[in-house]
Amino acid sequence: MYLWIKAFHLIAVVTWFAAMFYLPRLYVYHAMARDKGEYASMDTFRVMERKLYRGIMTPSMVAVLVLGAVLAWLNPAWMQQGWMHAKLTLVVLLVAYHHVCLIYLKQLAEDRCKRSATYFRIFNELPVLALVAIVVLVVVKPF
Template identity: 50%
Template sequence: MLWVKAFHILFVVSWFSGLFYLPRIFVNLALEKESVSRERLLLMARKLYRFMMMLSVPAVLLGAWLLWLQYGGSGSFKMPGWMHAKLTLVILAIGYSHACGAILKKFERGANTRSHTWYRWFNEVPVLMLLAIIILVVVKPF
């Protein structure tokens, strides 16, 4: 179980590093008017999004395996409240990842209508999600 947990943490950290940086590229794209720089940023964003989404798959699968090892083996699957809250945040993180993909497509089409300030705030969401997840897992407040 410890090996599964170690690799789960590795893939979660890797996935979230993409979630931290991709919206920062969106900030720069919202500010950028020059087409050469814009194309370079779009290329970076596309590659990062693809890489980030590939990393999210083993993170989620290993997390599901850990969940099964911890709570599913007995057949009852009764989980504490903090785990329900954590899983809700994980689902939100998956949704945030897909929202980043939708935003990237808007930038590719030249259809972005949001300001760099909006993306600066959007950039803070995964930090708050990860902070809450870590607190839930370590402190287990309920």
């Protein structure tokens, strides 16, 4: 059963990260459309952003957290290891990032967001850094 839980945890991680990579990219395009006054495009982006966040990103995050908790429960010794503490810190930061994405989603939907496309391009890179660090921590277990 452990390997099935691990497999589904990894699948959820992949889908959560895919959504975290794509949603801010949609924000880039949304901000560019806003700056050009392309209102029809902005409506399309609102729908895409909402569906991605609610239909893929949030369920994936919940699955990651639930399945990860089960894996930690099955392997309590991990909770004594430094690499796991560092990984869990990064997961908490990713959950915060996830919720910041919701703030931007609501602001963009209500035409209240003043962030630029350049800002969202930089914002889009943050989960990449977390992914690299998490993979290294889990595979190498440096401490």
